[in-house]
Amino acid sequence: MSNFSYERIRQARKDHELITLLDEYFQHRRQFQFDGQGNITSFVYSKSEGNYHVELVLDKQGRIVKIVPREHLSDQEASQLEVLIKDTLLDDTVMKVGRTICFLSGVQLERYFRCKDFQILPVPDHAPKSLQNCPFLLEFSYPASSHWIVNGIRRQATEQKYLILLGLFLTTQIQQNPPLSPYRWTMDRESKVEERCYGYTYAAYDTVSDAFSDTTPYQAADLIPHQLYYGTMLAALTVWSAANLELQIPASLCASFEKVGRLSDIDYEKFMRACYYFHQAQQLWSSSLSFSLIALVTAIECLAGKNKEKCKTCGQDIVASSERCIICDQPQFQVTNHFKKFVETQYPAMTQFPEAMGLLYKTRSNLVHGSEILLKDSQPWLSFMNNTKALQQYDVHGQAYLITKIVLLNWLHSRSV
Secondary structure, three states: OOOOOHHHHHHOOOHHHHHHHHHHHHOOEEEEEEOOOOOEEEEEEEOOOOOOEEEEEEOOOOOEEEEEEOOOOOHHHHHHHHHHHHHHHHOOOOEEEEEEEEEEOOOEOOOEEEOOOEEEEEOOOOOOOOOOOEEEEEEEEEEOOOOHHHHHHHHHHHHHHHHHHHHHHOOOOEEEOOOOOOOEEEEOOOOOEEEEOOOOOOOOOOOEEOOOOOOOOOOEOOEEOHHHHHOOHHHHHOOOEOOEOEOOEEOOHHHHHHHHHOOOHHHHHHHHHHHHHHHHHHHHOOOOHHHHHHHHHHHHHHHHOOOOOEOOOOOOEOEEEEEEOOOOOOEEEEEEHHHHHHHHHHOHHHHHOHHHHHHHHHHHHHHHOOOOOOHHHHOOOOOHHHOHHHHHHHHHHHHHHHHHHHHHHHHHHOOOO
């Protein structure tokens, strides 16, 4: 087993793919080992008709440290297993095109945009359409595998990456076609009730193809300069106007994806975590404004890192405050100095709005510690336009959304080439 290419597996971050492959090859695991915290440190594979075992030793992150033969493994079996691993996981060079249906709210997509490894385009003419939830196709290239489960993992991982990044780089929210789920009650405009499965498809739709779809029937999208697209707070929230319902795309979109691809491993993981929280904040916006706000500030904290600015005497976080209460003289709108400096570095205009940042951080702290729930969640029947506190909370969330989007974008584009 010494010639197994698990170092290449680790370098390519394909630990989960290898575990998936061995699950199917050996058909079952046995003899799980756990550490004191309940984490799996190793497990053993075996075949029912064989007299050998193969052990996978894992680190705390669940990555494979080494592969150990526990019993005699014949040369033929070892060779067969290594060929399977190399052919399925390491030496596959075939690129396929994945395809998924997504939706835009309030805007439409009648033109196409193509970057090096992905494109967005309208669904075919014969597909159902709606302006309220406008469907479109996201297509992307990914490294395919001859193993159907591994192939599905790679396709899904690439799809998720593009969806999360597009949600940051574009000014509109993108909804993904829901996966197959149990039947649920649905109701049409005439109040006709039926039990149906959520989802959208059309004739000849396929999730995998050998090539990108033909875009000659469509015009290319007009691109908006980067500064104009992201340059104002209004642009970060406004995705359409009465005069222009077509999805707007920044001219820097390809450059943004290229910058992501050039990040160091540490910066890439940090940035993708931040984008994941931003994506979750978008998805939670309609269902829980409270959790959405928590996710937004957490996205910034993913990039800011741990607060290292502690008081040398008491060891507590050093906080900054925009003002003090005129009655008790206590500091108001507090935010950790580390967080404040990071945001102001990535978004210098925030120095003009110190109260806004302190207020959103204070609100987020109250939510995390269970001392507050935003009124939109606890009292959804309230109209925020008729309630001062609800309106203030809604504004805090809107400011957090703007700050987070701009901070993440500026952090990415500030990285050296």
